[in-house]
Amino acid sequence: MSYLIQLNKLIILLTKLQYYGIRGVTLDWFKSYLTNTVQFVSIENFYSSNGHIACGVPQGSIHGLLLLLIYINDICCSSYVLKFILFADDTNLFYLSKSVSDLRHVLNHKMAALSEWFKANRLL
Numbered sequence: 001m002s003y004l005i006q007l008n009k010l011i012i013l014l015t016k017l018q019y020y021g022i023r024g025v026t027l028d029w030f031k032s033y034l035t036n037t038v039q040f041v042s043i044e045n046f047y048s049s050n051g052h053i054a055c056g057v058p059q060g061s062i063h064g065l066l067l068l069l070i071y072i073n074d075i076c077c078s079s080y081v082l083k084f085i086l087f088a089d090d091t092n093l094f095y096l097s098k099s100v101s102d103l104r105h106v107l108n109h110k111m112a113a114l115s116e117w118f119k120a121n122r123l124l
Helices: 003-019 024-034 064-078 100-120
Strands: 083-087 090-094
Touching: 003 024, 003 064, 064 083, 064 100
Parallel strands: none
Antiparallel strands: 083 090
């Protein structure tokens, strides 16, 4: 993953944190926490070498799930037709219609809009 994409994701997350009221020293702490971090694996008496985290939050971190939820929380704004249910790291989309052709048309159109949300948020 390129440095620019990584930086853009960090800026997106920090902007979303600000939107939800995280500012000042706390926002600075998150910025520090999410930049230039390393992690390693420990199994019994074996320790791997340190690896630079190129994207995201440290795996298994206390803040990881919360930051993911903050990052994706506005996915629901990508469509007011689809019903979104978000739970932890799982997202479900629902749309109800009696017509198969309506389902096909609406879902194709809304999936394109959802794809734009993913692109804007630098997610695959």
